[in-house]
Amino acid sequence: MEAVQLPASWSVDQILDDLDQHGFSIIDNAYDLTYVEQLIAECTDNLARFRDAAIQNGVVSNIRSDHILWLTEDLKISNQHVQTLHALGQELNRAFFLGIKDVEAHFAYYNAGEFYALHRDNPQGKNGRMISAVYYLHDQWQDDWGGELHLQDKNDQWHTLQPKPNRIAIFQSDLLHEVVKAKHQRLSITAWLRSDASLI
Template sequence: MDAVQLPKSWNVDHILNDLDQHGFAIIDHAYAAEYVHALADECTSHLNQFRDAAIQNGVVSNIRSDHILWINEELNTAQQHIQHLNALSNCMNQAFFLGIQEAEAHFACYNAGEFYALHRDNPQGKNGRIISTVYYLHEEWQEGWGGELRLQDKNDQWHIIAPKTNRIAIFQSDLLHEVLQAKHQRLSITAWLRSGNSIW
C-alpha cells in the first residue's frame, strides 16, 4: 500500500461503491484551500507552455479544442495530486483487481468557446487506460460558465457534472463522455490510471 495518506474528504468506501454501482464517483472539497491555491498558481504560471491537445500519436483533431501541459517531475505541486491518485489506485486494485500500475496526467485549459466532443478515453480497450479522473483546480466557478462533464454511466444513464472548484470526477475510461463548451476559462488536471506504459 502506498504510504501517502489520503485526505479525509476522500471517502474510499463511498468511492468504491459508486464506481461499482454506476461506473463513476465524485469527490467534493478534495483538498485544503492552501493546496488548491498553490496548484492553481502552478498551473497558471505555466500557461504559456500549454499546447493544442491531440487525440492520439500527436494528431490534433477538431473533436477537441482545449490546451494541455503534460505533468512531469518538475511540477511538484501537481505531483502531490498524482501521489494521492496512486494511493487510491491501490484501493481500487484491491477491491476490483484492476491491475492499475501507473498514472499519466496533464493540466488542461479550456478557454471560452473550447470543448471536447463525445468520446471514450479507452476505445476498444486498446491503450491501457482503466480509470479516468478530472480534478477542477480553478479557484472560482459560477453556474452558467459551461465546461461541464457530460457522462453516460455504466447503466446508460446520462449525468451532467459541474466543474466545481476542488472537485474530482472519477470514471471508467471506457464510458462515453464529453466536455461541454466553456464560456469562461476552465482549468483542470486530467489523469488516467493505467495498466502499463502509455502508447499515446
Template sequence: MEEQSKQAPPIERAIDHLAEKGYFIWDDFISLSSVQELRNLAETNREEGNFKKAGIGKQVLFQVDKSIRGDYIQWIDKVPENPVLKSFIQEITDLKEYLNQTCYLGLKDFETHFAIYPENTFYKKHVDRFQQNAHRVLSFVLYLNTQWQNGDGGELALYLEDEQKIIEPLAGRLLLFRSEMEHEVLLAHKPRYSVTGWMLDKDMSLTFLP
C-alpha cells in the first residue's frame, strides 16, 4: 500500500495529505523558468510602485502594523495579461475544481496577490479566516525564491495539533493548507517572494470581499 501511495500522481498524494493533516506541499508545481519570470514580474511591479504595505483585518477593521507583519502586496487580476501568470491562474482554477470534486469543499472562487517580504520582516502567528468574513477555506502559497538556502529565513511555520511544521520557501513549491490553521512567516534574512492566495466558499462577485 505504501509503495502504491508513492507511485500515485502528485495531486492524489496531495489530496490524501490534505485530508489527513490539513495541508500539503507540492514541489515543482511550476517550472523554474516560470518561477523566474513571475519573480521578475513582481520585481518590475515593485519598482513601478504597484505594491502597497500589507495590513491586518478586513474592511473597517483594516490596519497597518509593522510589529505584526512586514510584507508588501499587489493583488493579481483574475485575467492577467502575462502568459506565465495566466497559466498559473488556470492551474489554481483547475486545482480548485479538482478539490471540489474529491473533497466536496464547496469552493466557489479564489483571490491572490504577489507578496514580498523585505529583509528583516516577518508575519507573526495568525489565521487567515477572519471572524468577520469567514469565506476563506484554503490558503495557498507559491514560492518564487530562486537560490534559497538555509539561513535565508522566511520559512512558514504551521502549527498543527501535535507538532510544528516548518516549510522552506523553495522556488516552485506550492503549499496549501486549511485557512483556520495557525501559521506564521519567520524572519526573512533576505527578500522573500511568493504568490499568496485563498480559495473561497463564496463568489467574489456576489459578496463583499476586498
C-alpha cells in the first residue's frame, strides 16, 4: 500500500507540541472541501445502517444516546480518513513511543437532545486506545446548537471545544470528557489510535 501523506493543513509540529503540553490538539480546515462533501454523502447515505451505541460488550448504556456505524472496508471514502490517522499514528510513535499499531473508527450521529456523559475512552489503561480523534462531519454548525466536546486536559484544566465543520479534535484517550447535549443533528467520525489490534 502506498504511504499516505498527511494533509498540508495538519501541522505535525503543532499537534505534537499541543499533545505534549496539554494532551489535546485541534486541526481546523482538515480536508479539502470536495473530500468533505464526499464524506458527508457517504455518512448520510448509510444512516439506515446505524445502530444505538454501546459502551462495552454490546451493552447499551444510559450514559450515551448517540448512534454509530463502524467503518469497514466497504466504506471507501471514510477509510481514506482512517489511513490518514494511521499516518498520524506513525508520527506520534516517533515522538512519544506510543506503540500505535491500528486505528478503529465509526461514524456517529447525535439527534437533538442526545449526549454522551463524562467518561474516559481508556480508563486506567484498561484497553489499547492511546489517542482519540473526533472529526466533525456536518457541513454547518452554529454556536447555540450544543454538541460541544467538554474536555479536561492533562493539567486538569477544562476546555469547551465547538464541533465546527471540518475540525478534528485529537486527545489522549485517558482524558475525562463528555459531549454536551446537542440541539441539532451532529455528525462525526470518532476514531481511536490503538497500541493493539482493532476489535472491529
